[in-house]
Amino acid sequence: MQDFARASALYGFDSLAEEYGLPHKALLKEVGLPENTLDHLQGLVSYRRFLALLELSAKQAGDPLFGLKLGLRQGITVLGPIVYLLNNASTVGEALSELRQYFHLHMGAAHVEVSAYGDKIQLAYRVLDPKQPGINHGAELALGVGRKMLKTLMGHNWTPHPMLLEHAPQAPLQAYRDVLGIVPRFNSDTTALLLDPEELELPLSEADPALHQLIRAHLDTLQRLSDLELPGYVSNLMRDLLPQGRVKVDQVAECMAMSRRTLQRRLGESGTSFQKVLDDTRQNMALRYLRDSQLQVTQLSDLLGYADLSAFSRAFTRWFGMPPSRWTPDNIG
Template sequence: MALNPFVRTLSLVGFDAFASGQGLNPADMLRRASLPQDSPRQQDGIIPYRRYCELLQLCTAQSGNASFGLQYGLFQGIDVFGELFYLIRNVGTVGDALAELRANYFLYNGAADISFELDGDIARLGYLVNDCEIPGVRQAEELACGVGVQLLRALAGTGWRPRTVRLRHPPLGDEEVYRRVLGVRPVFAARCPELEFDASVLSLPLAAADARLHQLIAEHIARMERLPADELPSYVRQLLRSLLPSGRASVEKVADCMAVNPRTLQRRLEQEGISFQHLLDETRQEMARRYLDDSSISMAQIAGLLGYSDASGFNRAFNRWFGISPLKWQKNHASNRQPRLLRSRQANLGR
């Protein structure tokens, strides 16, 4: 199970529009959940999973809609995955896509895992939360089911429907609402939230699936092909911010996300007078300063979010970058003592 209790702010995509449609004031709901008001428009930040669940619970109570989480998930659909959606793209089958989702879900959510199982002619896609006692987690689990339904509709065709939907908890509202929005009445008090469906769907080739899915993939690849050279470093930084918490922020992984060869990526960066290692260090420094501003995040958690295996590795890197320990910097920050800037690009490239 995942141990990082944070999720990307991308998990709030579409929140302003959906909450407004439910008669809520989005900014007020975010404030009451102690979340920044610009969170729904920031894809690269992180928020505590506990506060994310608290937000869903507050919205449920304030709107009077017991199915708030489920309907919000259906509203978000595949947009909630952001760049992760391109990691699960492939030229194979629906089954390949779901396997990629399971393998890479940690890039999006550090507080839950995806399960994907085969049992004869039955397939199951589940959502496993590390801490099942968090207030509001039931809404989060129903939201995940809604997103899962929309993902499979995108992969297998809009006519896809689950054979069974299982939820860990009793009905949160009228069971008829579940049947209406999901197309099936869920099984409650189950072992874990999951979608059960015919395994034959897994062999469907993506080329014969949803046209929108392939249009998005084509647009992404085309974007990479025509990406201006001066925009390349910013795009790499964006991917690094997503990949660092997984500890897999390598040039190979970034290149894979961009659908280019690692050597090609390194050569294009060098043409811009910058190295991949410099971008990695620069991104880690930026994120470290931001996380150190939040006293609720421990040093061990910061180390994990930056892709280090332990806090000592993070401490050594921070000292090398700024000549000061992260703890001392955090204590001095109140008096506006800022770490010195990165060395010049040329200095880094000349190492």
Template structure:
């Protein structure tokens, strides 16, 4: 399975990377992400490439707490409709349960878990991330975002009992305290926030039940759309990668962190194939560029990822029964 997250998970990365004296475009490129990824927050990206961004950021900046600090920096702005759903829930506990129920709309790699025991509640992000490069940064980013999430719900009433981190300390206790307000309990079972369970019963005074119902309907619709959007997602990737010639199913499958055979199987379930989507994408791009630009046929051949102009002309003849020049004359006529 390809583990995916929304590109909104990189919300605020440009500003944060600059604050760490990094070139954000260079980090994204090295992680194998398109240069315009920050402009399309609803696009789906490989979680492994997202983790690679954090790992590269940490290594390049020399900041061992890169993921944690990025999470604190970006806060809750990454969640879109999920944030409005939580803020219009009846209580803090309801808000967190709603968040956990629909979190897969944002990220299909892990789950948000609320657990109560002995008068305390635990909030943590559970995922199968042991073999993920940059796992620690992804998990600590979730801790940072979790802190800001609870602050957004509770304001000054958010007083955690403890922060739990799975790893040994990688910075001084003073630095952790400055960032989190507490010194974490290291080498824990999972990365989590522990707090008084009574906080779950606090009513959210500004909640609007009617708006809450509308957002639930919207998220249910998004959920249904996401299950059907794989072909459209592949075509978005093709449009990004065609100019560089990287249009093989092996390359696209690797980008999505899924095997080519598995990708073909999923596309077959949608009644299409990789080759059919590649053909459709090239066809629509060719029409748009011929009608809206003065690009030469040689340039267009390169943009569409063909090896030579003859290959492009043969494909165009197959699509429209005419050469590109003949077709353009017909359109003008």
């Protein structure tokens, strides 16, 4: 699922957008993301649409440093359970090594590297498809997050080293200095934060070896289960799309910025199919609405995207062994 990032990568987007007077839900909708994306931060979003959102927001805000400011605002919290692993590593070097190992659980569209860079160590950010529009905003956001992460790990007295960016400045250099306190090195051969080698040996004061081992085991489990999250993400999309009419595989694939064939293949690898996810989603929605609302059967049929009432009635009978006209809350526990 290389095009995906956790929706947590948009943590704080709503508040920053509103500071610029921008309606965050309208921005999400314009780039093809569900308006309730920020209500499900553990879900997945298309990285291409994530970049499009940053680019659109920067343009409408009139601030080319929108992405950088969002990354600095987010800091380490966007990494979810990976945060606890890093905080309980024994040294900065161990924390960065584990960030490299588990970063794909946060974002499948990019990875981080920890390697030598001259006499320094680089914490580099690599996007798998660097030709995407908005990539510069994404890079600045990532390094903003990385800078706050290093300050969290090494303490507030840590003095930042240069920030390297492969692109040209998106704003006057003074604007970067005002935000960062330093001016990044632009047009570099890497996108990275630099550290002194000895900084990797710095111990982390909050390290708890037992808790560290427990969290690592949890992340290893998540790593094995990550492919199983795709059906849940598709189902969430269907819930948003069904009230607008019939949901088709091409429509969902477009929302996820992947081809129809790739979506079907990925669902097959997860042990299901598009039709099964659609059927299960409709069944769960039908049960919830019948229990918790006063909708008429005809209204429910429309809400679930059926072409006509008879098609809904046949599906309902298959699910629950009776037509919707005979259903009562006591029929199903």
